[in-house]
Amino acid sequence: MIVFHYDKTFEGLLTAIFDAYNRNTFPAKLLATDEIEPLFVEENHTVITDTEKSSRVWKGLEKRTMPVTRSMLSYVWLSEIQGCDEMIFRYIRKVLDSKTSIEMNFADEDLLQVRNIAQKVNRERLRLIQFVRFQKTADNIFFAPVSPDYNALPLAISHFTDRFAEQKWIIYDTKRNYGYFYNLKDVIEITLNDMNLFPEGKINEALLAPNEKIFQKMWKAYFKSMAIKERINPKLHRQNLPRKYWKYLTEKQ
Numbered sequence: 001m002i003v004f005h006y007d008k009t010f011e012g013l014l015t016a017i018f019d020a021y022n023r024n025t026f027p028a029k030l031l032a033t034d035e036i037e038p039l040f041v042e043e044n045h046t047v048i049t050d051t052e053k054s055s056r057v058w059k060g061l062e063k064r065t066m067p068v069t070r071s072m073l074s075y076v077w078l079s080e081i082q083g084c085d086e087m088i089f090r091y092i093r094k095v096l097d098s099k100t101s102i103e104m105n106f107a108d109e110d111l112l113q114v115r116n117i118a119q120k121v122n123r124e125r126l127r128l129i130q131f132v133r134f135q136k137t138a139d140n141i142f143f144a145p146v147s148p149d150y151n152a153l154p155l156a157i158s159h160f161t162d163r164f165a166e167q168k169w170i171i172y173d174t175k176r177n178y179g180y181f182y183n184l185k186d187v188i189e190i191t192l193n194d195m196n197l198f199p200e201g202k203i204n205e206a207l208l209a210p211n212e213k214i215f216q217k218m219w220k221a222y223f224k225s226m227a228i229k230e231r232i233n234p235k236l237h238r239q240n241l242p243r244k245y246w247k248y249l250t251e252k253q
Contacts, residue, residue, distance in 0.1 A: 003029045003037055006047035010077050013085050014054035016047045017092055026093070030085050057092070064095050069103050072118035078151040079121050087113060124152040129159050131245045134169060135216075136209040141168045143203050146248065147175040161187055216250045223251035 004020070004027040006012040013030070020026045023045070031037065037044060061070055073091065076084050090110050094102055106112045127148075134142035142164070146153065153173050157180050160171060164182070172179030172192065181188045205213075246252040 018053040075118040
């Protein structure tokens with residue numbers, strides 16, 4: 001068994017593919033740099049992430065695949081599903097080794113899995129766009145905590161930059177402890193040290209703007225007034241609005 005160790009970044013994965021072709025040895029297992037190797041390893045190789053190498057692999061993909069395919073690979077990476085890196089490795093290898101396009105060959109298990117996982121991550125991206133609720137803080141920054149199943153926040157940020165370009169905001173992934181701050185000019189990735197700022201999906205009331213609670217109360221009243229009691233369908237409601245998002249929605253508090 002041949003094992004490659006790398007730093008578990010997407011650029012590192014692309015570098016691993018470059019090294020595999022350069023060495024003409026292809027790993028059966030991809031492990032983190034400090035991850036313990038399984039038994040019966042015949043050869044191991046430590047991949048040193050190199051942006052030039054990763055760029056060459058990506059340019060090779062650009063020549064052989066459609067943009068939607070490359071997007072799917074990025075989505076699969078952000079899924080964080082165990083073994084997704086090995087799946088991407090196999091997929092790219094099949095693309096590079098084939099003389100014809102394989103992008104529509106969904107009889108191939110890897111291609112089918114890549115498409116299915118990418119669709120799941122895309123649904124998570126759309127739900128972030130739909131269900132993010134901002135709360136105005138005392139320092140005039142709109143804050144929204146989220147905790148998506150997949151690491152879909154980077155895929156949704158461009159929407160919020162376009163939609164809320166005239167206000168400062170932070171969208172923070174509490175599950176992965178990172179987020180993005182928009183300062184009216186740039187989007188900056190940030191990490192907060194105090195995770196107690198947003199207990200149970202809502203920002204600490206002591207940090208809210210004085211009129212934020214009033215607006216939340218008005219929004220709840222509007223939401224309630226728009227509901228048609230005779231048409232309430234709890235099953236359909238949970239299908240369209242999964243419970244895992246309720247703790248972030250002002251109208252569900």
